[in-house]
Amino acid sequence: MSVVPIKKAPEPTIRRLPDYYHYLKWMQSNGREVVSCTHIARDLDLDPTQVRKDLAVTGIRGKPKVGYLVTPLIESIENFLGWNNLTDAFLVGAGSLGTALLGYQGFKQYGLNIVAAFDKDKRKIGKKIHGKEVLPLDKLPGLAERMHILIGVISVPAESAQAAADVMVEGGIRAIWNFAPVSLDLPEDMVVQNENLASSLAVLSRQLAEAVK
Amino acid sequence: MSVVPIKKAPEPTIRRLPDYYHYLKWMQSNGREVVSCTHIARDLDLDPTQVRKDLAVTGIRGKPKVGYLVTPLIESIENFLGWNNLTDAFLVGAGSLGTALLGYQGFKQYGLNIVAAFDKDKRKIGKKIHGKEVLPLDKLPGLAERMHILIGVISVPAESAQAAADVMVEGGIRAIWNFAPVSLDLPEDMVVQNENLASSLAVLSRQLAEAVK
Structure with a gap:
């Protein structure tokens, strides 16, 4: 090809x-x-x-x-x-949404392979979620550089998202898929896609309320 | 209030x-x-x-x-x-994405409570996923009507999404949150939000490829 x-x-x-x-x-x-x-x-x-x-x-x-x-x-x-070759990614935030994303097999079909999760919560570190190890957040920059990871997935609460993004930038990550309901302040050359489930759900609920009034 | x-x-x-x-x-x-x-x-x-x-x-x-x-x-x-009162919802498609959505606790914060899952796959029916029962798809219309369910979540593959939507419409569901990567053909008064993760990931991967060229 x-x-x-x-x-x-x-x-x-x-x-x-x-x-x-x-x-x-x-x-x-x-x-x-x-x-x-x-x-x-x-x-x-x-x-x-x-x-x-x-x-x-x-x-x-x-x-x-x-x-x-x-x-x-x-x-x-x-x-x-790029769906015919898997791209490895890191995920930050091993909570409920992060666990859901780690367990979703469908991303592989679209070329995304989440290889490890990171969290700052000591109770989560060391655990395995759907076979992926949860590592301390401060290990991310070094590991991302060594493994040439270019994609990061953010699934932390709104108030921790910017810190997660900063750590990703430090590790040389170039593209962020942000599931936190907040806008990130990023260097201009970063690629970002915001997946705001809260916003979609807000629109759905509100339009439903307007439709059944 | x-x-x-x-x-x-x-x-x-x-x-x-x-x-x-x-x-x-x-x-x-x-x-x-x-x-x-x-x-x-x-x-x-x-x-x-x-x-x-x-x-x-x-x-x-x-x-x-x-x-x-x-x-x-x-x-x-x-x-x-409407975040201060939970709205019950049905989910169709108890595969990998459906399982992830059923397991995500965060939706409750935004007023959405997925109370049951439906599937047409006999091997999934009768199982419990994150405490929610998986029921046969043909039971959806009757149950939705009886329980006054107004919101449906679709997490089936693209080719099954229209059939899932049709069953929801039949059951009186008025708003659909569609995670299948396909547009639905719906009556005009239906509310719909499309959550196309494949599209977001496509943009992310492609813009990354363009950025690191």
Whole structure:
């Protein structure tokens, strides 16, 4: 498989790629070998031009009047998103959410392999959660550097999140997946994705209250 | 506590309320009784006018030259978001993600109480996961109606998500928190929040690849 040149893709496009991927896997499991842009667009409720542009970022183009070959397109998306090689990550915060994230097998499908957890709570240190060891937080920078860990997952309460992020930055971590309900103050070249479950739940509860009024 | 009249609040405002809440709880734990709009705005990196507008939706106004009383403001946010009374919910999909969600204690803090799980896999039915029973999916509509369940959580693979949503609609569920990486086709009056972990992780991995190129 050829290496896709690293150029900036728009975030909405990247966010849609997993949807295309799951759709194409479903097509593949139904024995489909070829699929047209129009067909994908209709099934996913998108504009055909948008579909063509989105899929082009992975380096693959459909054939006019034929469409895309399903299997190479799947591989192209996997390649583009780095899903075909696992990236090791560290997690900080071995509480209830951290335990849930450590136990979720699905991340591996998306190329993420959480190899160790860190906490400052002495009662948690030394324990194993879903087979991953919980280490003292102050060991993170040294270990991250030695193991070339680039991704950190934060699952601590809001008030401890900035401290966890600072330790990650110190250890050379470059991308943070933040599940704490707070914005982090980070160097400009850091990559960050905020997963604010509290916010989503707030919107859901409130819109429900408005809907059943 | 007075009941806040149900009127439509803008989604970005609702998404920010949990951040204010966590910030105010932190102020409270540090013994602060009063906080000004400007102070909140500076600490949370927001515009003071925005802060004033956001907090006003909960029905509370600050006093000029004084600010907000911390404890009543916290209660007002809790009241607005329904966090002070637990809402029961059903979960469909007792796999790895479902298990993680069932085990996460933090949702209760945000007013969500997942009371039962449903699955179509016979090997899972009858088991207990984190104390919650796994029931056959076809029992959902009847039970949801009888128990007046209004919120459903979907944690099945992409290809089973629409079927899970259809069963929820049949049972009178009005709001869906969808963790499956796929868009759902729902009646117009349904409330839905999509939590696409695959998309977030795709953006994180890809931006990291672009950053370390």
